[in-house]
Amino acid sequence: MASFLNVNSDNGQVSALKTFDFETLKTFKFQIVASDSGTPSHSSNVTVNVFLLDQNDNPPVILHPVSTNSSAEGVEEVPRNVPAGHLVTKVRAYDADIGYNGWLLFSLQEVSDHSLFGLDRYTGQIRTLRSFTETDEAQHKLVILVKDNGNVSLSATATVVVKLVEPKEAIAASDVKSAATDMGDSGVTFYLMITLASVSTLFLISIIVLIAMQCSKTTDISSKYLPETNYDGTLCHSIQYRSGEKRYMLVGPRMSIGSTIVPGSNGNTLVVPDRRSTSAETESLVRQSFCVIDARCFVI
Structure with a gap:
């Protein structure tokens, strides 16, 4: 000693x-x-x-909450659907003094809404006083004062930030809804792809049909030029074809089917208007015959 x-x-x-x-x-x-x-x-x-007699020489020490930088700060997440009386957290503190000097009392030094949270002055428990509503803020700050019972009181403070979060049921429902939305979007994309493929197929079919129609028109035009085969043994032969409102007849010596008249030959061409005639006019025209210099003839 x-x-x-x-x-x-x-x-x-x-x-x-x-x-x-x-x-x-x-x-x-x-x-x-x-x-x-x-x-x-x-x-x-x-x-x-x-x-030795004890003196109040030790201040309270906060045990919870404690942040990573050793400061007395903490964040608590609380679902919005909790009832009144729900335990948010408990502030724990220690005083090295023994006896009366080591007794600790808790009080709310600062709170954003006094109607929401209550603090037990002896245990340090923080509980909700009522249910949360949609108008309540999503975040609340509480400052808790911890002091001992010495003649000269020593104290410490702790800060608790309470964040209101959606309940797990609502989060799960939101996840299911998001999954359903994703599936719906996938289905819409699939149907759009099918529609696009169908439109493309119809477009190709339309192009093929148009090409086929053009080819058939060309065949019809070539089929207009047909030789006249019902002659009666005379020395004349004719080929008829149409163009607009006029009808043309090529006459010449007897030719085989498929033969052509060479340009510059001494054949003859008759142009006859294409109009409907009465029966009398038709008989008159039938009786008419034309002979050409080189003994070729044609009959209408």
Whole structure:
């Protein structure tokens, strides 16, 4: 104990060399020896028992909440559908002082809405006072003051941020709805692809039909030029064809089917208007015959 105490050899006064800590040293004892200067010297001793009294020398220490940087801050997520009386969190603190000085009291020093949260002053539990509504803010800040019961009170503060979140049921329903929406989008894309393929197929079929119609028209035009085969043994032969409102007849010597008249030959061409005639006019025309210089003839 020589490091803690000093005894004055002249008057016997005992003094402390350093501060005592009740939490680490509650009691100790030491012995004092008093002797005279005679010869022989006589002495006497006494044992001193020292009992330390506790002083409020330790402030409260926050155990929860504690953030990563060791500050007394925390975030709590609470579903919006919790009822009144729901336990949000519990602030835990410790005071190294013993006895009355170590008793701790909790109080709300700052809160965004006093109607939402309540704090138990002895346990540090934070509970909801009512159900949440749609008009309540999504985030609330609470500052909790923790103080001891010493004659000179020491205190500490903790900050709790409460975030309101959607309940798990709503989140699950939202996930199912999102999945259904994705499936619906996939179905729409599939039907759009089918529609596009159908339109493309119809377009190709239309092109093929138009090409076929053009080819058939060409065949019809070539079939107009047909030789006249019902001649009666005369020396004349005719080929008839139409063009607009006029009818043309090529006459010449008897030719085989499929033969042609060479341009520049001495054949003859008759142009006759294509109009409907009465029966009398038809008989008159039938009786008419035309003869050409080179003995070729044609009959209408």
